[in-house]
Amino acid sequence: MRSAEIRRRFLAHFEANGHTVVPSAPLPFDDPNLLFINAGMVQFVPYFIGQQAAPWQRATSVQKCIRTQDIEEVGKTTRHGTFFQMNGNFSFGDYFKEEAITLAWELSTKSQDDGGFGLDPERIWATVYLDDDEAIDIWHRVIGLPLERIVRRGKADNFWSMGIPGPCGPCSELYYDRGPDYGEPGGPEVDEDRYMEFWNLVFMQNERGAGSDKENYPILGELPAKNIDTGMGMERMAALLQGVDNLYEIDETKPVLDRAAQLTGKKYGEHSGHAASQSHPDDVRLRVVADHIRTALMLIGDGVTPSNEGRGYVLRRILRRAIRSMRLLGWEAESLPELFPVARDCMAPSYPELATNFERIAMIAYSEEQTFRRTLASGTSIFEGAVADVQRSGSPKLPGSDAFKLHDTYGFPIDLTLEMAAEQGLSVDTEGFHRLMTEQRERAKADSKANKAAHGNSPAYRQLRDLGETVFIGYTDLSTETAVRGIVADGQLVNRAQTGQVVEVVLDETPFYAESGGQIADEGTITSDGATLRVLDVQKPVKGLIVHRVEVADGEIGAGTVVRAQVDPEWRRSARQAHSGTHVVHAALREVLGPTALQSGSYNKPGYLRLDFAWGQALNDTTRRDIEEVSNRALREDLPVSVEYMPLQRARELGALALFGENYDTEVRVVTIGGPWSRELCGGTHVDHSSQVGALTVVGESSVGAGVRRVEAFVGLDALRYLANERALVNAVSETLKVPPSEVPDRVAALVERLRVVEKELERNRVQAVLAGAGQLAAQAQSVNGVQVVAVDAPKGVSGNDLRTLALDVRGRLDAAAPAVVVLTSETDGKVSFVAAVNPAGQQSGLSAGDLVKVFAPVLGARGGGKADLAQGAGGDAAKIVEALAAVLRAVAGSPARAE
Template sequence: MQTHEIRERFTNHFVKAGHVAVPSASLILDDPNLLFVNAGMVPFKPYFLGQQNPPFESGTATSIQKCVRTLDIEEVGITTRHNTFFQMAGNFSFGQYFKEGAIKHAWALLTNSVDEGGYGFDPEKLWVTVYLDDDEAAEIWEKEIGLPADRIQRLGMADNYWSMGVPGPCGPCSEIYYDRGPAYGKEGGPIADDSRYLEIWNLVFMQNERGEGIGKDNFEILGPLPKKNIDTGMGVERVACLLQGVDNVYETDLLRPVIDAAQKLSGSEYGKDKDSDIRFRVIADHSRTAMMLILDGVTPGNEGRGYILRRLLRRIIRSARLLGAQSKTMDVFMNTIMDTMTPSYPEIADNRERILRVAITEENAFLKTLESGTQLFEEAAAKVKASGASTLVGKDAFALHDTYGFPIDLTLEMAAEAGLSVDTEGFDTLMAQQRARAKADSRAKKHGHTDLSIYREWVDNNPTEFVGYDNLEAESTIVGLILDGEKVNEVHAGQQVEVILDASPLYAESGGQIGDRGEILVGDTVLKINDVQKIGKKLWVHRATVETGGLGLGDTVTAQVDKAWRHAARQAHSGTHLIHAALREVLGPTAVQAGSMNKPGYLRFDFNYTEALTPDQLKQIEEVTNQAVDADWAVNTIETSLDEAKAMGALALFGENYGDLVRVVEIGGPFSMELCGGTHVAHSSQIGPVAVLGESSVGSGVRRIEAYSGLDSFRYLSKERAVMSGIATALKAPSEEVPDRIAALSQKLKEAEKKIEDLRQAQLMAQSGDLIHAAHDINGVRVVSVRLPDGTSAGDLRTLALDVKNKLGENAGVVVLASAEGAKVPFVVAATKAAVAKGIKSGDLVKAMGEYVDGRGGGKPDMAQGSGSRAEGLDAAFGAVATVVSQI
């Protein structure tokens, strides 16, 4: 049974049972605790935490959620069941059915025949575990399902008690296992061997609330939850492994094609060697994870999500190289995995070119890293051999890995080829220390979960009605007041407060548009609104200063938007849509939005693109944008279903979760059509001129374009015109000739500077003869020891010293030059071949000088240099050189 069919059967089973099918959320959610969605329940977390009521009338839901877990990335390929990306099929009940319902639903789907819509598993091969004292679950399994008591095993909190790792919902769980037979391990059930008995489904009975603590079993159970909930997770990849009769999750229909492609590219054969097999599996697993991350808007970087993606891509490239691949591989791997995954995720087709561009760009960059890393390794290996040792120390191996991104596997292989070993214990120690720091940081972030429970009452019972699309003023009722994090009944002049209204015309920050500014008025009371934030997508929180008077719960007030603010904000937001459309017209569909921010008069737009834009491209983008402004297109908004919006061609933002009903903003028909809840102008001409300021890089594969709109654009252009006029006047040239005039002047300046430098160098070299005449003999060695005028640079000292040394010819000679350059005292020593043959070493002389000028330095026997900070010690330093030479 193909994986796509396994997914379809799961969804159909639970929809027929009355569950609402919920599409997978993006792998990237706005959650301070998570880099990526790592479990099927994550998108439902507000309902389990009690922050919001579930929007499903049935109180039940089902989903097949994309998940990524990378904490144990090194285990990929070693175990038979570990994937960094996996699909978690789940069914959820929010206060409806509980243990019996969850168990019966799971058992029916697993054991019903294929003709009945089930998976057709043999009931005789299924085992379950329950929590130690969960007699209720054990009894349901035995008496209701008919599972023999000897196939029901009990485990402790570490294995069969679930929590999110922070205070909140928790409860016992029951896990379902499939017995793969004696070929996979010993008998005795999951307790005896969890490789033979493969876990395929976890049923969590969320019934309690946990307290503080760290780890899976080191926390207190505070008491029961108001409602008993169900959260289950079935591993789609593991079920596919069993139903397709393959040994591991890497050989299923979704990943095996990548392994086959890797065999062709590398010339190695899968199934012949343990180490090679691990590399094949890493390639297959990481290719899919990387592709899905790029699909959801992640780009390679040096921290956070970007670092994870970069690490995955580099492990793919490294594994392919170790298998023997000589050419670039990312194009083949990405295309292969996109072919296998598109039936389940059709949006891959629309993003294929962008995904390839990001992956291939990273491959090209890492191949350069491999080249430089190889050079660094060879230098480190040469030092080891020169010292007479045979082991590359762990510190050097770790530096290659951590600082330069050079994989340890390649370090080990190259060391073996060079006849060296690697201090792997030292390397592992440093890696363990790094992981410990990362885990500690992760725990700290996890406990930093923002407490939004104070808003729960209003989110559930008094969601804000936004009336600001058509009105800038509205009569509202005060339904909530928060002062210093506490609910209050009234507020007074001078206080900073949060005000919750039953209806508001002010836009709350979202979609890149910052919140409106305005006022709340009643009688003599004036509250200045400084910001508006959205909680749970339902509640508008107005952050305000009480300037005069006071307010109380239940008061009827007038809320009004600052008209000038809103006008300029709408210009910028609509301008952002035009910039996006212009980018796609000029650069192509791979220029996909990666974030935006707009406020009155200003906008910035981040987009996925791997190359810097040329001046001509920027000019085109600005021109296309302003052509759209000049076209005076109507700006239309359409409320429709998400599926219909996508069918219309509306663009959606990565990482954003949309409800069933969405708002489409359309400007100029097919020119710009996006899902957007922001405020906009009525016609494109109302945006006013748009002035593009420039573009820059904000991370690997992400560019940022910035622009002004409306009056701010006019002011910027007016200022630029004034600057240009001033330059044109100074040059006595028409403005259109200014660029050529400046280019010509710049060229003349460069030529003049070169002539000046040539003259300076000639004057410098002219001193050589005088310096040689100033030489004095010390035991048959001609010594030139001179302090040059202050300001002479270290580079000039070196150039002159070499010239004097060369003019000394076959004679034994030493050239010592120094100067004072600001607070620094540079000095140089050069020795002829004959002087070196006598035993004179420039490095020793530099060290001797350093003691007198509070400096240090070094170099080779024939040339060395240093720098100090005490110019008054130079005479003594020259004397020290003479003493050393006289003693040789």
């Protein structure tokens, strides 16, 4: 049974039993504590912890999930993967243990002909929490499971909580006996390879307090409403129903692994009698490729793009681990174009949008591979420098700090460092490397834990939200008389705030737009008879609650005070222009470049907008002008701007565009400009007609990551001011050059060409002047231990190449029959260049330019190297040039070159 069919049957079963089918939330979920959704219940957390009332009593979903805490461990076993799907059913104060157990048992054991999974009921085991006699009774009395196949387990295994104070409860897990080929008999406590867990039923019935770890915390009592949260692992069920060993062999993963093996000439599992239990390096790398390609496909599909921070950095690491694994398997060509289409075909039956958007997904992925191939080239250069330092020191081992820096700063993989170090006859201090990696992980975990605790302990927001949603009237009104619901200072509810304080204020209703959807918050004032508050920012820390960060300009404000909230009208007018302008530019991009130029992010404030979109190359001047022309034509046509509220599915049917990574409610707001020309899901503020945007001028286009470009533009008065400044600049240049504005480009081009000719002539004259001094420098030669030595600091400003030419010229002017050494330095802008040259007679006597540079460079604190006849370097402290030259003279004096 294919995974897509497992998904369909799961949702159909629970929908038939009164559950609302809820779409998977995007992987990059809007939560300050999570990079990605990592469990099926994440999007339902506000309902479980009481922040919001659930819109349904029963729900079911198949949630895309990613766990990234131990990416480096992926592939070492067959049990762990990065991307997975969690099939879940949820009850919010409706049914509880008996129905949850019954529903899971029915779907698991019902025949496939009748729409179930057809698992053999005689091979299913259940685990329960130690003292959960109620669950044991249901399993035995209601389901008929023999007591010998019901196992009591402790808190670590069978008691669930979020890790912070809040809801918790016992679990009951379902295991399937895969038979003696997989391990010993005796149930899950004996062997969890033979007995595979496939479903976890969480009975959310208690409230826990703070504790030190997963097992040590107090149970404060029972919840007023008991909830159900279950998770059935899609990949595990697929493995059971497809008769394969593990997630790497199911229909959504194995074809990618097979293609990687085919390309590299490897055979998966050939090094062991049982592929599921072996860990030969080739098999580990094939599993890494299979897992990471699928994960990257899903991440890019949900709008994540590679970058050096946050979610984008995780994606970059995953892609680069896959690429590097292919390289270590022997594949040197680009690998993603060979693998991504296979992953698309595997996943599209469940997620058809992957096929629809594949051109955009591929563009981003393939661009990242090209970037990484360049990184490997530059990282190799840095690696070689580190190796040279180690070899000079005589150590056989590359320090862990160097390996960590290559990995962390330059994206250079540790296993590639190990491979290349071995080629140089060196080992790597892997213990030091892993210690630094562990320290980095611990810092990240500490930060995450701190954030999690802070978010979990925000009772002020929850208390205010419990009083009801903040009513937003800002779509139609810019001012209102309302009451102060509460004041928050340093995370705590307070009664009053005085002049000079910066606090957060919650109103019963507000005209202020809270920052979201790329649009920044409104500015304005909140006033009462005794106080004036300047609004600095507006946010939604909890869904349904709008919080105003304010500075008390004068007076005193208290909870319950009646106030007037007033948005700055000019601010809002310009903000509306910018947000509608963003939609116009997005539509223009799609008209000019095609439907794959989809927005991946935006930012707009009064008079200014920027829009990030999927595209693999820079836009030329003609394309930029076309985008600007299409945008302004839409403004001139005075297209109507309309807003409608409709079900999400209806919006999708109409072709409304959604921002990747956003999680939308079942009822959405659709903003349309000119009918189907621009139709997007959006909660922002907009003009009524496109002409109200005013003028629009594109002022910038740049890259913000692999396969992602950014367009910037001004709108309205800001666009006119920008054009006025440009006109003033052109007029000033025109007057300076004494030509009409239309002739300015040609005149500037002519001047630039003349400047190039003059610069070349000056360069020739300068080189000739430097070389003309070669005779004078040769005349300064001194005899040291029978060697002709010129060791001087040349005039400032001589470049490295010119210094090399000068040193060779000086060497050529010395007596060729006698050993000769030339060491020259020159300082340019505080930086030192240096060259050493030794003639053939000197080399025959045992002198080496490379050895002399190794004497010279460390004194400066610089690096350098070369061969016996010529060596050079740069860097270091210019104040130590004299000391370094003296060190060279001492080295020559102490050499046995010409003792006679």
